[in-house]
Amino acid sequence: MFCQDPRHLIIWSSFLVLVLIGSSSAAAQTAESDSSKGIPIDNATVKQACSSCHVADEKGRLSRISFRRTTPEGWQQTIRRMVTLNGVDLDPETAREVVRYLSNTLGLAPEEAYPAAYEVERRADDQPYKDAGIQETCTQCHSMGRVLNQRRTSKEWALLMAMHRGYYPFTDFQAFRRSGPATDEPQPVDQAIKHLSEHFPFQTSEWAAWSATMRPARVAGTWLIRGQALGLGPVYGSFTITPVPDTEDEFTTATTYTYARNGRRVTRTGQAIIYTGFQWRGRSSEDNGNTHREVMFVDRDLRTMRGRWFTGSYDEEGIDITLERADSQPVIAGVHPLALSTGTTETLRLYGLNLTGESPSNSIDLGPGIEIMEVLGNNDESFDIRVHVDAEASHGYRDLFFDRSNISNAIAVYDEVDRITVMPSTGMARVGGIRFPKQYQQFEARAYNDGPDGESNTADDLDLGIIDANWSIEEYAVTIGDDDTQYVGSIDGSGLFTPSLDGPNVERSGERNNIGDVWVTATYPAQTMSRSQLRARGHLVVTVPLYLRWDPTAVEQP
Amino acid sequence: MKHIQAINRKATRMENSVAQTQDTQSTTDDVVALQDQQGPPQQPEGPHIPLGCSLVFSPGWEVDRNGGTAGLCQPVERDLFDCHRGCFWPAHVPDQLNHSPDWTSKCAAAQKDWRKVDLIFP
Numbered sequence: 001m002f003c004q005d006p007r008h009l010i011i012w013s014s015f016l017v018l019v020l021i022g023s024s025s026a027a028a029q030t031a032e033s034d035s036s037k038g039i040p041i042d043n044a045t046v047k048q049a050c051s052s053c054h055v056a057d058e059k060g061r062l063s064r065i066s067f068r069r070t071t072p073e074g075w076q077q078t079i080r081r082m083v084t085l086n087g088v089d090l091d092p093e094t095a096r097e098v099v100r101y102l103s104n105t106l107g108l109a110p111e112e113a114y115p116a117a118y119e120v121e122r123r124a125d126d127q128p129y130k131d132a133g134i135q136e137t138c139t140q141c142h143s144m145g146r147v148l149n150q151r152r153t154s155k156e157w158a159l160l161m162a163m164h165r166g167y168y169p170f171t172d173f174q175a176f177r178r179s180g181p182a183t184d185e186p187q188p189v190d191q192a193i194k195h196l197s198e199h200f201p202f203q204t205s206e207w208a209a210w211s212a213t214m215r216p217a218r219v220a221g222t223w224l225i226r227g228q229a230l231g232l233g234p235v236y237g238s239f240t241i242t243p244v245p246d247t248e249d250e251f252t253t254a255t256t257y258t259y260a261r262n263g264r265r266v267t268r269t270g271q272a273i274i275y276t277g278f279q280w281r282g283r284s285s286e287d288n289g290n291t292h293r294e295v296m297f298v299d300r301d302l303r304t305m306r307g308r309w310f311t312g313s314y315d316e317e318g319i320d321i322t323l324e325r326a327d328s329q330p331v332i333a334g335v336h337p338l339a340l341s342t343g344t345t346e347t348l349r350l351y352g353l354n355l356t357g358e359s360p361s362n363s364i365d366l367g368p369g370i371e372i373m374e375v376l377g378n379n380d381e382s383f384d385i386r387v388h389v390d391a392e393a394s395h396g397y398r399d400l401f402f403d404r405s406n407i408s409n410a411i412a413v414y415d416e417v418d419r420i421t422v423m424p425s426t427g428m429a430r431v432g433g434i435r436f437p438k439q440y441q442q443f444e445a446r447a448y449n450d451g452p453d454g455e456s457n458t459a460d461d462l463d464l465g466i467i468d469a470n471w472s473i474e475e476y477a478v479t480i481g482d483d484d485t486q487y488v489g490s491i492d493g494s495g496l497f498t499p500s501l502d503g504p505n506v507e508r509s510g511e512r513n514n515i516g517d518v519w520v521t522a523t524y525p526a527q528t529m530s531r532s533q534l535r536a537r538g539h540l541v542v543t544v545p546l547y548l549r550w551d552p553t554a555v556e557q558p
Numbered sequence: 559m560k561h562i563q564a565i566n567r568k569a570t571r572m573e574n575s576v577a578q579t580q581d582t583q584s585t586t587d588d589v590v591a592l593q594d595q596q597g598p599p600q601q602p603e604g605p606h607i608p609l610g611c612s613l614v615f616s617p618g619w620e621v622d623r624n625g626g627t628a629g630l631c632q633p634v635e636r637d638l639f640d641c642h643r644g645c646f647w648p649a650h651v652p653d654q655l656n657h658s659p660d661w662t663s664k665c666a667a668a669q670k671d672w673r674k675v676d677l678i679f680p
Contacts, residue, residue, distance in 0.1 A: 084680055085656055141649045167656050168648040428620065435673050478628040480575045503672055504633035511669070512632040543620040543627055544634040547651045548658075548678045 037153050037202050038066040043101045049094055053086070064159070065102070067202055069151040071113065072103040072275045073120050077550065085167075100249075100275065107276035109210035110300065112151065119145025120279075121295045121308040122315035122551070124428065134195050137188045140175040141168075142550075147196065151204065154197040161189050214277040216249040217298045223305065223323040224353050225257050226333050230318075230423065231444040231495045233261040233466045236333040236351035238381070239323055241272075249274045255284055258381075260336035260351060261466065274298065280305060296321060313437030314430065315551065330354040332402040338465035339412040339447075340370065343391035347376065348411075349384050350402075356380040365401035369393025369413060389413060395452060395462065412462040414449035416527040419456050420467065421446050422520060422538035429489065429499040429542045431514050436502050436545035443495040443538055445469035445522035469522035471495050476517040476539065483508075484516025488542040491520060499542050515542050619650045638668040638675065652678040 040060035041047060047056070054062040061067070070078075076099050082088040083095075090098070118125060126143040129135040138147050152160065164171045173179070176189035186194070220243050227235030237257025244250040255268040270284025272294060282294035293315070296307030303325045310318030324331075332352040340346055350364070355378050364372060369390040376384035393413050400410035423444050430439035447467045451460030471491045475482055487508055489499040500514035508514070521537040564570040622629030631637045638651065642662055645653035652658030657680045665671025 080680065141647075168645055168653070169655070170644065170646055170648070174646075426625075430620075435675070436677055476626075477575075478626050480571060484627075504635055504669060510632060513634055515627050515630070515632075517626045517628070541621055541625070541627060544630070546677075547638070547675065548649065548680060550649060550680065 045097045046101050067153045067156045069106045071149045075099050075102045103275040109206035111206045116145035116148035137175045137192050151200050153202040157193045157196045222326045224326040226322045227319040231442040314439040326353045340389045342389050342393050342415050345388045351382045363403045367398035417447040418450040419448050420524050420534045420536045422522050422536045426539045430545050431499045431502045433501045438499050441497045443520050469524045472521050474519040476519050487514040488516045635669045635672040
């Protein structure tokens, strides 16, 4: 899109040299203040792999490496760059050992890793950063999460910017420097170095505290799964972790869970490693080869883990996961369905662990207006109960009491569906299937009751859960004669959008790709006479492939 | 519009487009690009920021400044060689300078030979 004139390249290259000289002098100024920082490298494998280029000082600190902290994914990206661009020859086993040591020795504390957890969990949302100017500088090319997961000395931040300029000369013109008349205001890149040095320094109280107490988390045992999959709904099951003999931080896993809405039961086996004492990175597979990557964070009390399990060519399909340690006591994970209409008799299925031998009718309480009529049998992981909801029962959520535990807002009691919504409100898919993979987009429709105030979108609205809506796509008219709906792809009855093929489409004007903007529309029969149907829509961008993938894929392999 | 009559083809297309849009239950407010920075009220607030997306370049890779695809270079294959040579999209397209100097060596013209370019894991 931007014609390359050799004369321009020469001018830009000359300019780049000047910029780098300026940057180097700035880095030199900060070097002295950074000299007291840095963490020594005390691992023979790392020294052997890295010290041919990274020089050790008298304290055993390797240049560059000892002055930066990041996630396992961050270290892996760096090592991959060393292999592809700097000629480092590492076998996979050595590379894994280097990632493990650096992640544990030069990692992030839990408080430092949580704010940008979405980055390693591969969620398709970059969160707004508090400084819009810094965000604009960085997100020209990559997500802000990539920045938030770094801690560096001032000198290291400056050298990182210099690296960007060296490898990607266009960054100066795209983001790092302003065009137009000269002003006294610092250039964006200099503002970024200053800001990031102040807000993401190498030395922090969080890391000092965490590194003093850090050790591999003791997670062996059985955990209760509570999950939520977009469009598919709640997931309940068990997750059993077994230590690998003679290791402290490697584990094998056995997973069983059920999608409550359709009863599909999934069994997986896997392996995992815990970095920095709390960062779970695992991989598990079904017998059919369907593989999930697991990114989770172990809470400090060792009783909860949270994160995301995901798959897909762009990591777009996933389950939001919460694990809670399950002892031998019976425990309830959740219930299906999530809402009961007044004046009806329905069957509920409750999911949990250690339920065999329980007498649920005595120990369960669904609150005012819901009578438990019958228990329909139980096994270790679930049981069914028949309930009647009083016609006069007040509308609202009910906590579920079970034995001595409670699930807050487990069930909603309502009279009718007042509105529906489509999630996500904005989605993205990528064409593919011939040369490059497709990126799918799952949508879900949720029903709501307006609550006691009778008004939509207020705090007392009741979420009634996912509904089986009718799905269609409509034109999001961007230009006159817009024709995207004919080309972008299709959506099935479950709300899963499948994009069309990649490559120029010779049947489309200008041989355009099968990309475009559309509305994804859900309709649902209305229960009142005033409206024939309820309707909601979300925005979907169907766009071009990525031809380059930076995402690390192997940190979960011990 | 009832006092104004279309007298050329472009005006006729506009009239037809308005009529067609009204037929499909949308409103004329839905025509959002060509390109209003704010967008109509029913447009989702602000552009969505998918992970790794470049929003700010003009145009962007996945989406343009308005969060849509109307402003993108099309077809993308027509652009790949320049992107590769110029290292313009370092997070989206392999760059000739460092990571993948031979990326386009197997195809003389990307728009025709795009099946020969590989997905690169740098």
